[in-house]
Amino acid sequence: MSVDRPIFKFFMEEFEAIIRASIATRFPKIYTLGPFHALLKSRAGDDVTSSVSSLRHEDRRCMAWLDSQQLGSVIFVSFGSLAKLIHVQLLELWHGLINSGKPFLWVVRSDMLSSEQDATPVELENGTKERGFIAEWIPQEEVLAHKAVGGFLTHGGWNSTVEGIWAGVLMLCWPQLADQRVNSRWVGEGWKIRLDMKDTCDRSKVEKMVRTLMEEGDRRQLIFKSVDNFAKLARHAVSEDGSSYKNMEKLIEDLN
Structure with missing residues (x-):
């Protein structure tokens, strides 16, 4: 019927x-x-x-920081407006980003931690000063379109997925809740336009996956071709x- x-x-x-x-x-x-x-x-x-739909005040200083970075060198990290991490997850992710050796722009909301925060290790603070930028919120569409951004570590929310495809940016997904696991599996295994960290995250895995996404190799090339094709279809x-x-x-x- x-x-x-x-x-x-x-x-x-x-x-x-x-x-x-x-x-x-x-x-x-x-x-x-x-x-x-x-x-x-x-x-x-x-x-x-992009500011029309912004949920928070955008820290536009990140755009000047991106202007100072090399073409396609930055991994952009954001888990949207709802996902939360416990402190140990945040530290493992942070260590992995630092250890990857890649410049990173990371959105860390003030309400993102679901547990009490201990003191930040000195090596993380120093590593961030050398090649990182952390912001409460940023103009995501503009960031994804910036020539310095070569990869996007995302939670797999649908809006972020679509914006990543539109920008033609290679994506790495660490799903957190709701539809994000389904989105990640489908986009990663079905459309083959991003890597999937599955449901676990430790510093060595983050480092390895970020390097795979950002450095030349067969897997990166395969994803790049797929993302480029999907971006053209979207446009x-x-x-x-x-x-x-x-x-x-x-x-x-x-x-x-």
Whole structure:
């Protein structure tokens, strides 16, 4: 039995044609409108900025720091607005970033720790001063689009995933909660556009995975080709002859 109710999917027909076709057998009216943040900008022009949807004050000093870094050298680290870490997880991640030897921009929210914080080891403070920048919140879309950013360590939230694809940035995922594990497995193993740290995180694993993502090698090249292809599909989808742009036109027409 088909149901004549509209379904809005904030991704693209080009990515999910098989899933869309299956859903359409019961819900014929499907409007695939993703990547929605990019579609909105393509229609509204310069009137829409990333700050419109920002949840917190953005520390824009990070952009000047990125300007001082080499092309594609920085690993950007963010776990979104909800995920929490215990102190030992934060320290293991921090050690791994320092030990990787790569410059890093890391979003550490003041409410991110779910346990009491002990004193920060001196070696972490010194390592961060040498090649790191830590901020409470940043303009994520701008950061991902910056030429210095060569990798994105993310929690696997859908918004961050889509923004990473749009920017064509190589991704490494450490899922935390909700849909993030499913997102990570699907995007990593299905689309093959990012590496997956699974559910555990220690300093040696972080170091190894960051190096794999950021340094030349067969695995990096495979992911880069996939991400580049998906980024091109995403950009076409929101262009005037793309599926998402046309579906938005159809939605507006159907609502009138």
